[in-house]
Amino acid sequence: MAIDLVAVEHLATDQASLKAAAGLAKPGKWSGIGISEDEALIWGQCAGSGANPYRVMADLRDRGSKCTCPSRKFPCKHALALLWLRAEAIVPFAVAEPPEWVGEWLARRRATGGVPKGTKAVVDKDLDAARSAGPEPVYDAKTAARRGAASARRTEDTERLILEALDALEQWVGDQLRLGLGGFVDDVTARCRRIAARLVDGKAAALAGHVDEMPARLLVLPGGDRMRGALVELARLVLLARGFRSDPRDPELRRAVASAEHRETLLADPAAMRVTAAWEVLAERMRTRRDGLVSQTTWLLNLTAGPRFAMLLDVFPASAGRRASAFTPGEQFVGELLFYPARLPLRALLIQREAALVDGPPIDWPLPGESPEAALTAPLLAEPWAAERPVLLPPGRIGFDRAGAPWWQPREGAAPLPLAGEVEGLATGTELIRSAALWSGSRLEMLAMQTPWGRIGHG
Known part of the structure; x- marks a missing residue:
């Protein structure tokens, strides 16, 4: 079991x-x-x-x-x-x-x-x-009905608690706007912690974790961008709250607000999307959460057919120590993934890892297939509450402005985009044939890049 x-x-x-x-x-x-x-x-x-x-x-x-x-x-x-x-x-x-x-x-x-x-x-x-104690109990329709009714009441009670917590969240967002974003940014950790505790009490654990991590996302921004970033973060919370109210049983919204489906539930769902394809490991990210858990995120790029990206998420206690990774950035393999239900499927479970692609040259990355503007806006229009989404970028370069901040500059057409964090080494100034990055709505975080001289990982 x-x-x-x-x-x-x-x-x-x-x-x-x-x-x-x-x-x-x-x-x-x-x-x-x-x-x-x-x-x-x-x-x-x-x-x-x-x-x-x-x-x-x-x-x-x-x-x-x-x-x-x-x-x-x-x-x-x-x-x-x-x-x-x-x-x-x-x-x-x-x-x-x-x-x-x-x-x-x-x-x-x-x-x-x-x-x-x-x-x-x-x-x-x-x-x-x-x-x-007696033989196995015989099926009793009345007992089954009572249990079914009790389960339905528990579900209703949980939804009621979540909706009450979302009411409190929207009121809290209104208070932050009324009091001023400057004060909110200065006191963001304490204020987010208080409303996150209220969300936990209201069975909105996933949303509570998102709110609890908001200070970290804001404080890494340059000082002049933090109020704008705070406004975007608060707007996402309101959009998610109202989306949940419109359809509390939507699996994607419940995953963002309450908790993800159990692995067993997803495996037993005949409608869940299964994709067997060739994949490349773009990058892995380890992050220690405020609740003492460590999230290990693995980003995959589909090299053949199906959803372009996949995200594998594992969570474990920090006390267990660092885990050995099952993946190496840059490796390519054939595997079957099972995707969680979503408007744009992304999070997945690795069901079977069939074989590593070791014979012959590596498979080239697919072409972006759409303009950078469409690639950046389409996921956010489908899921405006999402903190970040992966994107495949066309040819370009990384340069720096007069203040020394890094920007991704496309070879033609699209406007340049600011990058999160620092960029150094071979990636700077080198022609980038293709780049895979995470788009937060305001900044790109590079995951991996292809150059005329080979693949470059970032971070």
């Missing part, structure tokens, strides 16, 4: 529980960690404030869990941490016979109908106790 970090985040009752779980997802906190032979049950003992460690167990079939701690939250931080350990393979889970306390929990769950159908008792002494 598999579980990923997105599923763990979805199970958390609030951001505080998730942050506490991140602090506990460390090998030194745990002992007696194990997993059943069918990989359905996991357990372990987590050191707490008392003399005896807490006994923690979970069933990966339905994500049920139990902990001996006194917390009133369900799941508690210890259960979330145990699931985190499994999702991120932070420690090895030895296959073993579950201890007595796990079997007792199973027996109680079976007696109350909490164990998923097909679960087998895995401790001999508790197998009889589980069986004595």
Whole structure:
């Protein structure tokens, strides 16, 4: 049974529980960690404030869990941490016979109908106790209807909380504009942190993370551009809030506001787009988030047919240390990707990596196929709330203005565009046959460039 970090985040009752779980997802906190032979049950003992460690167990079939701690939250931080350990393979889970306390929990769950159908008792002494609770429950239409109604109520309650949080967000945006953007930029970290906390309480965790990272995006801009950047950021928040209100069940909008679909849900969706193509790894970006997690983003360029770009996103705790990358910038391979539903599909899961392209010369990048103006504006018109989108640029060069700021200058036609950060080395002044970059609406961040002398990576 598999579980990923997105599923763990979805199970958390609030951001505080998730942050506490991140602090506990460390090998030194745990002992007696194990997993059943069918990989359905996991357990372990987590050191707490008392003399005896807490006994923690979970069933990966339905994500049920139990902990001996006194917390009133369900799941508690210890259960979330145990699931985190499994999702991120932070420690090895030895296959073993579950201890007595796990079997007792199973027996109680079976007696109350909490164990998923097909679960087998895995401790001999508790197998009889589980069986004595009676046969497998027979399907009951009334019970199924009640469960369906309860699930619908939970969904409605979640949407209500999100909509209330979005109301608070729009009021907050109005307050920032009324008080003045100058004061907002000067106090951006504290102000964003307060509204991000409100969004977390309102089940809008993804949007809260976006708001929490806003200060970092603004403070890297030159001082004279920060108020304009703040206005763009606030406008994006309003557009996203109003888009969500118009269609709360839209998967792309829910992903931007609440959380992404579980991996299992996407894999089970027959309508999800699957693309097998030749891909080139453009670049990888590692970023430590304010919540203590690290996001690892891999940008791919489609060299054959299908969506032009793909983004692979992995999230793991900073305490786990830096991960070895599965990709090398510049490598080309054949692989199957499964794209998340979107107006312009971009985020994807790597389903199968068939083979690396090692024989013969590398495949050339495709032609842009449209003007730079169209390439820059079309994604933002489709998703105006997006912070950045990849773009393939035509031939050009990188030069500098009188202040020493770098600009991308096309060979013909389009206007020059400012670049984010510093550019140095071979990229400066060299003819760029093609360039792949991220466009934020105001600046380009180069990912990789092709020159007459070969490929150049950036950053």
